[in-house]
Amino acid sequence: xxxxxxxxxxxxxxxxxxxxxxxxxxxxxxxxxxxxxxxxxxxxxxxxxxxxxxxxxxxxxxxxxxxxxxxxxxxxxxxxxxxxxxxxxxxxxxxxxxxxxxxxxxxxxxxxxxxxxxxxxxxxxxxxxxxxxxxxxxxxxxxxxxxxxxxxxxxxxxxxxxxxxxxxxxxxxxxxxxxxxxxxxxxxxxxxxxxxxxxxxxxxxxxxxxxxxxxxxxxxxxxxxxxxxxxxxxxxxxxxxxxxxxxxxxxxxxxx
Amino acid sequence: xxxxxxxxxxxxxxxxxxxxxxxxxxxxxxxxxxxxxxxxxxxxxxxxxxxxxxxxxxxxxxxxxxxxxxxxxxxxxxxxxxxxxxxxxxxxxxxxxxxxxxxxxxxxxxxxxxxxxxxxxxxxxxxxxxxxxxxxxxxxxxxxxxxxxxxxxxxxxxxxxxxxxxxxxxxxxxxxxxxxxxxxxxxxxxxxxxxxxxxxxxxxxxxxxxxxxxxxxxxxxxxxxxxxxxxxxxxxxxxxxxxxxxxxxxxxxxxxxxxxxxxxxxxxxxxxxxxxxxxxxxxxx
Numbered sequence: 001x002x003x004x005x006x007x008x009x010x011x012x013x014x015x016x017x018x019x020x021x022x023x024x025x026x027x028x029x030x031x032x033x034x035x036x037x038x039x040x041x042x043x044x045x046x047x048x049x050x051x052x053x054x055x056x057x058x059x060x061x062x063x064x065x066x067x068x069x070x071x072x073x074x075x076x077x078x079x080x081x082x083x084x085x086x087x088x089x090x091x092x093x094x095x096x097x098x099x100x101x102x103x104x105x106x107x108x109x110x111x112x113x114x115x116x117x118x119x120x121x122x123x124x125x126x127x128x129x130x131x132x133x134x135x136x137x138x139x140x141x142x143x144x145x146x147x148x149x150x151x152x153x154x155x156x157x158x159x160x161x162x163x164x165x166x167x168x169x170x171x172x173x174x175x176x177x178x179x180x181x182x183x184x185x186x187x188x189x190x191x192x193x194x195x196x197x198x199x200x201x202x203x204x205x206x207x208x209x210x211x212x213x214x215x216x217x218x219x220x221x222x223x224x225x226x227x228x229x230x231x232x233x234x235x236x237x238x239x240x241x242x243x244x245x246x247x248x249x250x251x252x253x254x255x256x
Numbered sequence: 257x258x259x260x261x262x263x264x265x266x267x268x269x270x271x272x273x274x275x276x277x278x279x280x281x282x283x284x285x286x287x288x289x290x291x292x293x294x295x296x297x298x299x300x301x302x303x304x305x306x307x308x309x310x311x312x313x314x315x316x317x318x319x320x321x322x323x324x325x326x327x328x329x330x331x332x333x334x335x336x337x338x339x340x341x342x343x344x345x346x347x348x349x350x351x352x353x354x355x356x357x358x359x360x361x362x363x364x365x366x367x368x369x370x371x372x373x374x375x376x377x378x379x380x381x382x383x384x385x386x387x388x389x390x391x392x393x394x395x396x397x398x399x400x401x402x403x404x405x406x407x408x409x410x411x412x413x414x415x416x417x418x419x420x421x422x423x424x425x426x427x428x429x430x431x432x433x434x435x436x437x438x439x440x441x442x443x444x445x446x447x448x449x450x451x452x453x454x455x456x457x458x459x460x461x462x463x464x465x466x467x468x469x470x471x472x473x474x475x476x477x478x479x480x481x482x483x484x485x486x487x488x489x490x491x492x493x494x495x496x497x498x499x500x501x502x503x504x505x506x507x508x509x510x511x512x513x514x515x516x517x518x519x520x521x522x523x524x525x526x527x528x529x530x531x532x533x534x535x536x537x538x539x540x541x
Contacts, residue, residue: 126360127363
């Protein structure tokens with residue numbers, strides 16, 4: 001029993017220690033945002049890699065999420081005779097919840113894993129050390145642009161997710177299931193206000209920051225072996241995904 | 257021994273003036289396991305210093321400390337009168353403009369082609385126009401015999417070519433000192449010979465200082481002006497290549513002759529062989 005508690009304590013403090021290290025990495029990298037030489041070109045290059053690279057998967061996920069929500073929502077609401085509320089239900093669910101969460105999970109799988117693997121391989125092949133020797137700070141050149149890219153790209157991707165989701169929800173609800181078009185759209189308009197959009201944006205920013213910090217941290221800490229990089233990549237996806245769900249709950253509890 | 261005596265200094269500031277780089281009482285340990293144990297070393301300007309020793313003797317650790325890539329657990333690394341272990345990052349980066357490094361696995365930036373790898377530091381730290389950068393890159397690639405390969409990606413290069421590109425990249429800023437970590441490991445004899453000759457010739461022509469970590473005894477002794485032999489994190493011998501060749505120290509003789517038997521044990525097993533073979537039944541026996 002004592003051994004078990006001891007192991008649990010060591011594990012807990014180990015996790016706390018790593019969380020602290022990750023937070024320090026994120027904060028120290030962000031502190032270099034305005035440092036010279038300014039890395040603006042690399043921010044844009046990474047936003048292109050992260051944002052444009054995730055665009056298709058985000059749009060597809062958004063489309064099918066909107067379609068499924070419309071189908072399931074219609075099935076439930078029709079039992080209550082409230083099909084006219086379908087538009088409000090689809091829009092509210094996508095904007096407040098599924099857009100930021102699913103968008104973030106998709107970005108983690110598509111871009112986050114690649115960030116961890118890329119940085120891990122750079123570590124294994126001594127490219128990070130080579131940058132140091134060439135008087136280029138890897139934290140400013142490699143870590144910061146990736147954190148900035150995930151943080152700024154995710155809100156834009158989530159916006160696209162929401163638009164595509166609502167459009168395909170409309171198509172299924174109105175064109176396929178026969179819900180009144182005016183009722184669908186007016187339901188959306190009446191239920192969605194700027195606070196919902198703000199919540200969506202804030203969640204996206206926080207989730208994007210989380211993905212950037214977790215994925216760069218684990219890449220930088222990857223054991224210098226092929227197995228170490230593979231393990232770090234898996235860990236990054238798992239930890240970032242669980243972190244997104246936990247943070248989503250925490251943020252919702254503040255918003256409601 | 258005479259050479260070692262000439263390199264003794266009265267104070268860190270004196271030492272920094274007398275040698276280009278000097279390590280004073282360098283200790284380094286990883287998770288409590290010592291890798292270097294009170295190492296004193298002086299790197300003479302304009303010379304080739306070969307740091308040799310077996311695997312795990314602390315050669316690469318010493319190189320990383322001398323280049324400022326890692327801080328020592330205790331001790332000082334003096335370069336141009338400044339302690340690399342205790343200066344701010346910005347100042348360290350200023351000093352790094354005078355250093356170049358060729359890593360064991362070349363460490364070329366694999367998203368950039370050969371040209372961009374060599375041009376990297378020029379773009380980062382100078383405001384030279386593209387024509388000048390192209391001229392410098394062409395000159396550096398010519399020096400390592402790779403002119404015409406500018407557009408190849410690192411993944412398309414052989415091990416020897418990658419090492420030479422890394423060498424050209426290290427030379428791009430005309431450094432005062434270049435660090436080489438196992439420059440010939442993993443190369444065929446011809447490529448290894450090419451790289452070794454390049455180190456020798458370019459050091460002589462450009463009057464730079466070279467620090468070469470290697471376990472290739474013949475190559476090290478052939479090009480070095482000064483040889484440092486490490487074992488278990490300590491310097492066991494140093495001096496000219498000739499004095500190392502003539503050394504009567506049994507450990508030195510064993511190392512340069514590559515003999516498995518001698519004072520440097522081949523086996524690193526901590527427990528008796530028989531006990532490991534018999535395993536749990538050993539006690540019963």
